[in-house]
Amino acid sequence: MDVTTNTLPAVPTPAKPAGIELAEGVTLDQLLAALPGAVDQAMRTALPGHYSQEVAERIAAEMIASLRQSRQDTPSACPVYRDCEDRDPGHYDHYNHRLRVTGEDGSTILDAGMAALSGDDTRPVVYLRNEDFADAAAAHAKTAELRQLLDQVDAMADRVFADHKASRAQGGAR
Numbered sequence: 643m644d645v646t647t648n649t650l651p652a653v654p655t656p657a658k659p660a661g662i663e664l665a666e667g668v669t670l671d672q673l674l675a676a677l678p679g680a681v682d683q684a685m686r687t688a689l690p691g692h693y694s695q696e697v698a699e700r701i702a703a704e705m706i707a708s709l710r711q712s713r714q715d716t717p718s719a720c721p722v723y724r725d726c727e728d729r730d731p732g733h734y735d736h737y738n739h740r741l742r743v744t745g746e747d748g749s750t751i752l753d754a755g756m757a758a759l760s761g762d763d764t765r766p767v768v769y770l771r772n773e774d775f776a777d778a779a780a781a782h783a784k785t786a787e788l789r790q791l792l793d794q795v796d797a798m799a800d801r802v803f804a805d806h807k808a809s810r811a812q813g814g815a816r
Contacts, residue, residue: 667742667750674709678702723766725756734760 681702685693720726726736735758742753758766767774768781770788775781 667740667744669740670709674706677706677709681705723756723758726758736766 678699682695682698685698685701719729719731720733720736723736723738725738726733727738727740728736737755737757737759739753739755739757741755743751745751752771754768754770756766756768758764765776767776768778769775770781770784773784775784
């Protein structure tokens with residue numbers, strides 16, 4: 643690989659996938675955020691004599707652009723629900739269980755999604771952890787409450803860490 647030029651070697655353009663399949667709980671944004679570091683490490687390991695941070699960054703940028711483009715070019719295979727994850731033509735059960743916030747240890751702090759299943763009751767629900775909402779207004783009311791809670795957590799964090807800093811500056815509790 644010639645690292646002295648500003649062009650990358652030709653990489654064949656992959657066929658547009660029907661959908662980018664990610665591991666359970668991994669979002670495309672998380673994958674894209676991890677990609678530059680992974681490309682950098684891969685180049686350092688596999689091509690140490692040809693490693694260049696600039697080249698690694700360009701390769702990662704091209705990969706990210708390609709993944710974003712393939713996701714944008716891939717319309718949902720579900721003609722009923724835009725958020726449905728099932729891409730098999732003619733499916734009857736609709737779902738999306740990918741919205742989640744995880745802790746540093748990977749455990750789920752909060753998860754949300756949607757489901758509309760075949761059977762006797764085909765009405766869709768949107769859920770937030772263990773609470774189901776049968777209409778948008780109910781979901782909006784609960785998410786407003788959550789936003790208020792998160793604002794309170796932010797304010798508490800500001801107070802707690804300011805108090806801790808002030809206490810340490812005065813030689814107080816640790």
